[in-house]
Amino acid sequence: MQQPIRTTCPYCGVGCGLLASFKPDGAVEIKGDPEHPANYGRLCSKGSALAETLSLEERLLHPMIGGSPAGWDKALDLVASRFKSAIEEHGRDSVAFYVSGQLLTEDYYVANKLMKGFIGSANIDTNSRLCMSSSVSGHRRAFGADVVPGVYEDLELADLVILVGSNLAWCHPVLFQRLIAAKEKRGTRIVVIDPRGTATAEAANLHLPLSPGSDVMLFNGLLAYLAANGAIATEYIERHTSGFEEALSCAKAAAIEKVAQHTDLPAQDVLAFYDLFLRFQRTVTVYSQGVNQSSAGTDKVNAIINCHLATGRIGRPGMGPFSVTGQPNAMGGREVGGLANMLAAHMDLENAVHRYLLRRYWSAPCIAAKPGLKAIDLFRAVGRGQIKAMWIMGTNPAVSLPEANEVRAALGRCPFVVVSDITSETDTAAYADVLLPSLGWGEKEGTVTNSERRISRQRTFLPAPGDARPDWWQLSEVARRIGFANAFSYRSAAEIFAEHAGLAAFENEGSRAFDIGAYAGITAQDYADLVPFQWPQHAGQSTRTRRYFDEGGFFTPDGRARFVPTPWRAPASTAARAFPLILNTGRVRDQWHTMTRTAKAPRLMSHVPEPFVEVHPSDAARFGLRNGGLAAVRSLRGEVVVRTVVSAGQKPGSVFVPIHWTDQYASQGRVDALVEGFTDPISGQPELKFTPVSVAPYPAAWHGFAVSAQPPSRTGPGYWALARTKGGFLLDLAGLSPVRDWMALARTVLALDEGADVLAYHDAGAGQHRFAAFEEERLTGALFIARDPLTVSRSWICGHLGRAMRHSQDRLQLLAGRAAAREDRGVMVCSCFEVGANQIADAVKTGRCRNADQIGQALRAGTNCGSCRPEILKIIHTQQTLIAG
Numbered sequence: 001m002q003q004p005i006r007t008t009c010p011y012c013g014v015g016c017g018l019l020a021s022f023k024p025d026g027a028v029e030i031k032g033d034p035e036h037p038a039n040y041g042r043l044c045s046k047g048s049a050l051a052e053t054l055s056l057e058e059r060l061l062h063p064m065i066g067g068s069p070a071g072w073d074k075a076l077d078l079v080a081s082r083f084k085s086a087i088e089e090h091g092r093d094s095v096a097f098y099v100s101g102q103l104l105t106e107d108y109y110v111a112n113k114l115m116k117g118f119i120g121s122a123n124i125d126t127n128s129r130l131c132m133s134s135s136v137s138g139h140r141r142a143f144g145a146d147v148v149p150g151v152y153e154d155l156e157l158a159d160l161v162i163l164v165g166s167n168l169a170w171c172h173p174v175l176f177q178r179l180i181a182a183k184e185k186r187g188t189r190i191v192v193i194d195p196r197g198t199a200t201a202e203a204a205n206l207h208l209p210l211s212p213g214s215d216v217m218l219f220n221g222l223l224a225y226l227a228a229n230g231a232i233a234t235e236y237i238e239r240h241t242s243g244f245e246e247a248l249s250c251a252k253a254a255a256i257e258k259v260a261q262h263t264d265l266p267a268q269d270v271l272a273f274y275d276l277f278l279r280f281q282r283t284v285t286v287y288s289q290g291v292n293q294s295s296a297g298t299d300k301v302n303a304i305i306n307c308h309l310a311t312g313r314i315g316r317p318g319m320g321p322f323s324v325t326g327q328p329n330a331m332g333g334r335e336v337g338g339l340a341n342m343l344a345a346h347m348d349l350e351n352a353v354h355r356y357l358l359r360r361y362w363s364a365p366c367i368a369a370k371p372g373l374k375a376i377d378l379f380r381a382v383g384r385g386q387i388k389a390m391w392i393m394g395t396n397p398a399v400s401l402p403e404a405n406e407v408r409a410a411l412g413r414c415p416f417v418v419v420s421d422i423t424s425e426t427d428t429a430a431y432a433d434v435l436l437p438s439l440g441w442g443e444k445e446g447t448v449t450n451s452e453r454r455i456s457r458q459r460t461f462l463p464a465p466g467d468a469r470p471d472w473w474q475l476s477e478v479a480r481r482i483g484f485a486n487a488f489s490y491r492s493a494a495e496i497f498a499e500h501a502g503l504a505a506f507e508n509e510g511s512r513a514f515d516i517g518a519y520a521g522i523t524a525q526d527y528a529d530l531v532p533f534q535w536p537q538h539a540g541q542s543t544r545t546r547r548y549f550d551e552g553g554f555f556t557p558d559g560r561a562r563f564v565p566t567p568w569r570a571p572a573s574t575a576a577r578a579f580p581l582i583l584n585t586g587r588v589r590d591q592w593h594t595m596t597r598t599a600k601a602p603r604l605m606s607h608v609p610e611p612f613v614e615v616h617p618s619d620a621a622r623f624g625l626r627n628g629g630l631a632a633v634r635s636l637r638g639e640v641v642v643r644t645v646v647s648a649g650q651k652p653g654s655v656f657v658p659i660h661w662t663d664q665y666a667s668q669g670r671v672d673a674l675v676e677g678f679t680d681p682i683s684g685q686p687e688l689k690f691t692p693v694s695v696a697p698y699p700a701a702w703h704g705f706a707v708s709a710q711p712p713s714r715t716g717p718g719y720w721a722l723a724r725t726k727g728g729f730l731l732d733l734a735g736l737s738p739v740r741d742w743m744a745l746a747r748t749v750l751a752l753d754e755g756a757d758v759l760a761y762h763d764a765g766a767g768q769h770r771f772a773a774f775e776e777e778r779l780t781g782a783l784f785i786a787r788d789p790l791t792v793s794r795s796w797i798c799g800h801l802g803r804a805m806r807h808s809q810d811r812l813q814l815l816a817g818r819a820a821a822r823e824d825r826g827v828m829v830c831s832c833f834e835v836g837a838n839q840i841a842d843a844v845k846t847g848r849c850r851n852a853d854q855i856g857q858a859l860r861a862g863t864n865c866g867s868c869r870p871e872i873l874k875i876i877h878t879q880q881t882l883i884a885g
């Protein structure tokens, strides 16, 4: 039997190892790699469902010019000539690349080399700018280099883990599972600092729902408290750091009462957190987008690092500040200079020695001498007409960038837009003059680096579909056509990695943290066999470093870490009368980015099938919203229409909308159309978690939903949201004005022929209209309409798609929408075993199960990836409270 292929998950920054193999019927099977040190065999719901996302449906298989298929030569000739002519006529800075943390390191390396070394501009930025550039800036300010000091194991060795702005349970689920296993084994205390009551907060010993944007005040207060209570590591500070007194003097402004007032937290909760930090030497502070995506993101990072430096809790087992990255290769992008303000191999654009070194290593004609435009500024420059040719690779800025409507307008005005992607069905691809088909996960070869500096291989186990080619090949071919053939003659990803590793070691001698010189000149066979490793890996010496900075050794000119004074600043926008709520954005458990891959898996869509706004009950009452209704969320920039979820976990005064929905899956679900492009002044990272908004009920005249074996039509209704289900599609819809002919609507939405076998039910007085369509007695579609949002179980109706329904009694029961209690699973909780909330609640109500383990034994829910365990625990708690009360 063929051995499984070892590869790495294409989603989050945990970087789980996978085993890909083929079943006897040829279907792909994905399992966790028990030998990979990131996950030791575990996977989350997204990783577990990867095999269901591999269909070629919606794949871009051939180059396209102006919407028509073209050969590679023609497409590449056109790209090269338009870039070349733009450079000749308007200068080097008139062209730009916008790349992605989804790219492999080898792709990233070639893109950066072409732009910064041969075109001679630094106009290459990445969607990682939106994800963790504040961490990069914070690291560089404090450590002199972009280094994550710790390793994942530290979360298992710590006595206290503080999660700041991180919904680890949903965004880094396998790391969360490792933390929870440690908590169960050794009683790790967990503090969650997040305005929202998330699935992660459910597992916390202490949850601090602070005011959005007040984190710096909280950590300044902590530093002052540690100093006042004798917890300062004087010797470490004296030997290895500078600037402590200045940072402390700034932090002392944050007295407990002031912290409590600014953070909107009870003083005793603030003190409880400070006491935990004081008591437990083994402390890890994990932070993520809630810290980074802020106009004070870099200061937030440094306020956290200050507390770890002050206590000497860095680089030792179970201690340290720990930035976790969102994307699979955000770290790899940092290593090759994928950000507009950095050079490759962690070198500095402003450093003439580094530029000279790079020029010699690459034999480059002109190294960029000044930083390029960061993401937000880059697209504003596109809008102003400064950028004449733009190449976007593996990302969807028309959805994911703040001011997303303005980004669309800018792309519409750009004279030449190239998009490399695996699909043409993205909002951004609609603006491309040239579309280039890239290889996807499972088809391409390369490496990625996860949040703990571990480099792992992504390997090929699927054939290249159509004419798709690697991104590095596309870039090299364009470079060759522009006139740089010698420097871009790569024949494989292995050759690129060998050059990248050589650069990391070139004239390094310990001056730069990123060093993988042990792999310089790696052979194709060794690259094929490469096992996951952490950097640094120096050439010719055994590498001792697993963690950084326990004994100092910072990468600043004097070798000392720098404390950074971090005076608190208000977020860039403040709530105004017209926009009285603060919008927070983020991920949901089972979706990834703009859903180009995860939306293909019905079981991932079943967890949260529609975009939503989460509001606190007091705000719902104040603004006339009801749970399950539709709401319009507006800002100065735009509007979305989404389902309302009323939740006590939401902080009063703030709302949450997920980032994933695009024009492919919802009529008005792009939340980044609401977000202002305010950025952190140092990192350029946008403030994605603090947008003043208003909410109001969406004045729908009617509501409904359709299930259909065929893609349903989305033209007509004012609101719609589409999700794949087993055997078809689910379309939620609503309209602003009454419909005169409901049957005509049913025929349009369900794409029915005139002669279709349709069963209809009307109660015009009650505003109810229901249709079920059959072909050879099998249900092919159904449409349910009512004046108010329908409570009919979508999952129950979807379960009938394709089912033979001969008896009129069954058909009538379907139209009545009355599921027998045991047949309605309710909202999907465990997507691995497709167990719904009703099933779990029922098992508790009937006394069959009292805890999550018993639920696992009875229903299997939570026993595979474990991503749903926080939700299972919540349902158990709710049911037990109801029973007790």
Ligand code: SF4
Binding pocket: 009, 010, 011, 012, 013, 014, 015, 016, 039, 042, 043, 044, 045, 046, 047, 048, 172, 173, 174, 175
């Ligand atoms: Fe993939 Fe999930 Fe692991 Fe992240 S935690 S790398 S999404 S399997």
